[in-house]
Amino acid sequence: MSLQGKRIVVGLGGGIAAFKAVELVRELMRRGAEVRVVMTDAARRFVGPITFAGLTGKPPVTDLWAEDYAGEVHVELGEWADAVVIAPATMNLMARAANGHADDVVLATLACAKGQVFFAPAMHSRMWSHPAMQRNAEALTRSGAVLLGPVIGPLASGEIGLGRMMEPVEIADGVETHLAHAKDLEGVRLLISAGPTHEDLDPVRFIGNRSSGRMGYAIAAQALRRGAEVTIVSGPVHIPPPSGAEVVQVWSARQMHEAIMSRFDAFDVVVMAAAVADYRPHRRAGQKIKKGENLQIELVRNPDILADLGAKRAQRPAVLVGFALETENLEQAAREKLVKKAADLIVANEAGAGLGGDTNRAVLVEAGSSTPLPQMSKRALADQILDRIRVLLHQAAHRQGREAERDAPN
Numbered sequence: 001m002s003l004q005g006k007r008i009v010v011g012l013g014g015g016i017a018a019f020k021a022v023e024l025v026r027e028l029m030r031r032g033a034e035v036r037v038v039m040t041d042a043a044r045r046f047v048g049p050i051t052f053a054g055l056t057g058k059p060p061v062t063d064l065w066a067e068d069y070a071g072e073v074h075v076e077l078g079e080w081a082d083a084v085v086i087a088p089a090t091m092n093l094m095a096r097a098a099n100g101h102a103d104d105v106v107l108a109t110l111a112c113a114k115g116q117v118f119f120a121p122a123m124h125s126r127m128w129s130h131p132a133m134q135r136n137a138e139a140l141t142r143s144g145a146v147l148l149g150p151v152i153g154p155l156a157s158g159e160i161g162l163g164r165m166m167e168p169v170e171i172a173d174g175v176e177t178h179l180a181h182a183k184d185l186e187g188v189r190l191l192i193s194a195g196p197t198h199e200d201l202d203p204v205r206f207i208g209n210r211s212s213g214r215m216g217y218a219i220a221a222q223a224l225r226r227g228a229e230v231t232i233v234s235g236p237v238h239i240p241p242p243s244g245a246e247v248v249q250v251w252s253a254r255q256m257h258e259a260i261m262s263r264f265d266a267f268d269v270v271v272m273a274a275a276v277a278d279y280r281p282h283r284r285a286g287q288k289i290k291k292g293e294n295l296q297i298e299l300v301r302n303p304d305i306l307a308d309l310g311a312k313r314a315q316r317p318a319v320l321v322g323f324a325l326e327t328e329n330l331e332q333a334a335r336e337k338l339v340k341k342a343a344d345l346i347v348a349n350e351a352g353a354g355l356g357g358d359t360n361r362a363v364l365v366e367a368g369s370s371t372p373l374p375q376m377s378k379r380a381l382a383d384q385i386l387d388r389i390r391v392l393l394h395q396a397a398h399r400q401g402r403e404a405e406r407d408a409p410n
C-alpha cells in the first residue's frame, strides 16, 4: 500500500491500450491511491466511462462543459492531484500537450497540474520513432514530465516493435518510485561535472573522448526533480541541459578545474561525472599544424579535479562523488580511487557498459560497502546514485554535529 493517501488523476487518450487503463486504475487503488479518471472523446470509443465509475465510485470526467460541475473541473483536478498519469498517451495527445493545447478535459487538466505528470506512450513503432514525436517527447520531459515506456512488444498491428504501452503494474511502479522520491533533496546544493574535455592541439584540432554527458545530465535532471539546486559544469556535449539547472560551459580540463575550484564551497555535494582528460598537449600551436613527416605530440598532466577537491579537508564538500571507468579489476581499482582521491563514493563502470548509450551498469563503491547494480537506464542509475548521496549527506551531517559537540566549550 505504498501509494497510500496519494491522489492520482488517470487521463486516457484514444488508443487500443485504453482497456489497460482499467487495470492501471485498479492497481493504483490497490496500492492505496485515490483515483479520478478523465477521458478524451477518442478514449470513450475504446472503453466505457461506466467501467471507471464502477471502479472508482466517481463518474469519470469526459467533458469540459459538464453541467454537474459548478466550477472549473480541470483547475480543481489539477490542484487536487499529487500525480497525473496519462495512459495511454497517444502521439496526438502528446503533441498537443507538448504544445500547450488545452481544448479537452485531459489536456486542460494537464495544463493545470500542480503534481508530477507522467505519460505512458502507446503507439505504433513508426509513430514513436517519428522525429516530431521524439521532439515532443523531449519537450515534455524537459518541462518536467516523466515518460514511462514505451516498451518493445506486440503492437495493435500484430507487429513487434517499440511503442507498446508499459504494463499497468510497471506504470504503477514508476509512479510510486517517483512519488516516493519527490522533493527528498530539497535544500541540497549539487555541483556536477559532465561530458568530455577537449584539449587543443591547434586552432582546429583537439584530443577528446567519447563521453556524451548523458550520465551527468541524468543525475542533474533527477536531482532537480527531487528538489535539489543544481549547477552543471559541462564539457562540450550535444544534448540539451535539463531545465532549471545553471550551466557553466567549459572546454578543457584546466577550464573545468578553474570553474569547479572557484565554486565548490557553495555546494553540499560535488559529483565528478565528467570524463576529464588526464593529459593535454604540452603546447597548443598558434596556427594550424601543417602535415609533414610523422608527428610527435608531447602530453603533460592535467590537474586532477576530484583529487584536488578531496585534498581540501575541512572545506571540502560534505559529499564527494567520483566515477571510474575500468577495463579490468573494476571494484578493486575503484576502491583504490576512493582512497587516493578521498571521495565518499565511486561509481564504477565497466568500460563499454555505458559510454555514449542510454543504459549503464555500475558498482557503487564506498568505504564500507560495494553495491553491484544491474544494467539499467541512466535515469534509474541516477536515482540510485542520488539515494546513496542522500544517505551520505545524513552521515556527514551527523559527523559534523558530533564534531561541533566535541569542540563546544562546556
Ligand code: CTP
Residues within 6 Å of the ligand: 253, 272, 273, 274, 275, 276, 277, 278, 302, 303, 304, 305, 306, 307, 321, 322, 323, 324, 325, 337
Ligand atoms: N577526474 C578528475 N580530474 C582528472 C581526471 C579524472 O576530476 N584530471 C575524475 C573523473 O571525473 C572521475 C574520476 O576522477 O570522477 C576518475 O577518473 P579516472 O580517469 O578513471 O581515474 P584516474 O585516477 O585518472 O585513473 P586512471 O586513469 O589511471 O584509471
